[in-house]
Amino acid sequence: MTGRDGGADLKPLPGESPIVVLVRPQLAENIGTAARAMANGGLFHLRLVAPRDGWPLERAWFASSGADRILEAATVHASVAEAVADCHRVFATCPRARHVIAPLRTARSAAEDLVEICRGRGLRSAVLFGPERAGLENEDMACADTWVRYPLNPDHMSLNLAQAVMILAYEWWNAAEDSTPPRQLVTNETRVATKGELEGFLTRLTAELDACGFLDNLPKRPGMVRNLRHWFQRGEVTEQELRTLHGVVTELSRGRMQRGRPAAEDPPPPWGAA
Structure with missing residues (x-):
């Protein structure tokens, strides 16, 4: 059995997208997991600069979790300069301060730049990721025009190679492809209740509560009613949740009547009614 079973049906999306360049990667597993991270974020072009153990490496396919086609299409280069020779813009991940003047971006702002470069202008770009042990060297950085540094805990900024690729791939996907709303309420088969439906429940x-005596303290009654209303109005209660609450009130009312307490006056329509 080998790790090459065809994998997922991965192919580059239309238009230019950033090239991931792994500079002198040391472990096949790291190359494979970096390819997996690329596939998660919609990056499909991989170039390897002088991989320590050569290429291809079977263990990379085992670690890629189906990102086989990215590995199969990967190209090998002798130097960073050779790997980016056909690119118009080159970004380099840089966790440490350097004594060089250069534009510095976070992963998010770098992704925004990359969208403008690749999709807006149709230019080819690459992002350099350094070796696992020490990162990119000064000679590697000299091939880049923009640096990328992730805003992480300054007391512990250590990332493995796949994590570093994943952060950038995630930001690229959010900037370039993803149409998922940043906030939403998942309601599945139900829906958010209307204000009219909510008002009907609160009235009931x-x-x-009046009938059972809970609101008998007349000076405090208005504030107690407001508190209940604010509680339910604050969130987006669903229609199904209101049905459940109506059922709860029905059972509590039935129990009270069985104990001899009167029912509420002018009850609303059956709780299941729209």
């Missing part, structure tokens, strides 16, 4: 609840 207040009547039942």
Whole structure:
């Protein structure tokens, strides 16, 4: 059995997208997991500069979790200069301060730049990632025009190679491809209740609380009713949740009546009604 079973049906999306350049990677597993991270974020072009153990390496396929086609299309280069020779812009990840004047970006702002470069202008770009042990050297950095540094805990900024690729791939996907709303309420088969439906429940609840004596303290009654209303109005209660709450009130009311307490006056329509 080998790690090459065809993998996922991965192919580059239309238009230019950044090239991931792994400079002198040391472990096949790291190359494979970096390819996996690339596939997660919609990056499909991989170039390897002087991999320590040569290429191809079977263990990379085992570690890629189906990102086989990225590994199969990867090209090997003798130097960083050779790997980026056909690129118009080159970014380099740089965790340490350097005594060089250069534009510095976070992963998010770098991704925004890359979208403008690749999709907006149709230019070819690359992002350099250094060896696992020490990162990129000064000679490697000299091939880049923009540096990328991740804003992480300054007391512990250590990332493995796949993590570094994943952060950039995630930001690229969010900037270039993803249309997922940043905030949403997942309601599945139900929906958010209308204000009218919520008002119907709150009216019924207040009547039942009056009937059971919970709101008998007249000076405090307005504030207690407001607190209940604010609680339910604050969130997006769903129609199904209101049905459940109506059922709860029905059972509590039934129990009270069985104990001899009167029912609320002018009860609303059955709780299941729209």
